Amino acid sequence: MTVTRLIFLGPPGSGKGTQAQILAEDLNIPHISTGEILRQAMQEQTPLGIKAQSYVNSGDLVPDQLVQDLVQERLSQPDVKSGWILDGFPRKVTQAVFLEKLLAEMNQGGERVINLDAPDDVVVARLLDRGRKDDTEAVIRHRLDVYRAETAPLIDYYGDRQKLLTVNGDQSQEEVTHELQKIVTS
Numbered sequence: 130m131t132v133t134r135l136i137f138l139g140p141p142g143s144g145k146g147t148q149a150q151i152l153a154e155d156l157n158i159p160h161i162s163t164g165e166i167l168r169q170a171m172q173e174q175t176p177l178g179i180k181a182q183s184y185v186n187s188g189d190l191v192p193d194q195l196v197q198d199l200v201q202e203r204l205s206q207p208d209v210k211s212g213w214i215l216d217g218f219p220r221k222v223t224q225a226v227f228l229e230k231l232l233a234e235m236n237q238g239g240e241r242v243i244n245l246d247a248p249d250d251v252v253v254a255r256l257l258d259r260g261r262k263d264d265t266e267a268v269i270r271h272r273l274d275v276y277r278a279e280t281a282p283l284i285d286y287y288g289d290r291q292k293l294l295t296v297n298g299d300q301s302q303e304e305v306t307h308e309l310q311k312i313v314t315s
């Protein structure tokens with residue numbers, strides 16, 4: 130059995146959510162989006178959702194402990210045996226260090242990291258078009274600042290560990306999907 134474990138990195142609006150979902154369906158493995166899980170929890174007003182909402186709505190990162198607990202819980206479920214795609218986690222170096230340790234403990238190594246790259250003007254235009262609650266122009270700008278300060282350092286973090294592959298996200302959805310399919314089958 131081939132096990133595919135992928136981490137999607139990239140600025141908000143790079144298309145990583147869409148691509149992660151397409152690929153996960155193709156490969157029949159879970160697509161684990163921490164943003165989706167948080168939005169669902171907010172909608173249901175669970176304790177997690179209540180704790181996360183002010184951060185999510187203003188475009189800040191929720192505290193590590195909250196997302197780390199939810200990822201640990203999710204990666205303990207039986208459906209991850211054939212692999213997974215993590216979308217939106219890790220989002221900063223402290224979370225990457227946590228994940229590395231967690232995967233080692235769980236014997237779930239061999240993960241590859243896809244950096245889906247796209248220029249700022251492209252991602253801002255896409256996000257404004259999407260119209261999610263945290264997609265107002267001010268919040269988008271803040272999320273991009275947070276991305277640059279907290280998440281972009283992960284490109285070097287995973288590059289140093291020889292786990293990183295960069296894909297140009299400034300292409301049509303089909304072209305990006307095609308490139309990603311080549312990567313996962315190689």
Ligand code: AMP
Pocket residue numbers: 141163164165167184185186188189190191192196216217218219220224272
């Ligand atoms: P996303 O759907 O990935 O764009 O995430 C939406 C929002 O959820 C982010 O702006 C953060 O507020 C929160 N979030 C998602 N994943 C994480 C994470 N790994 N660490 C901290 N906050 C997160």
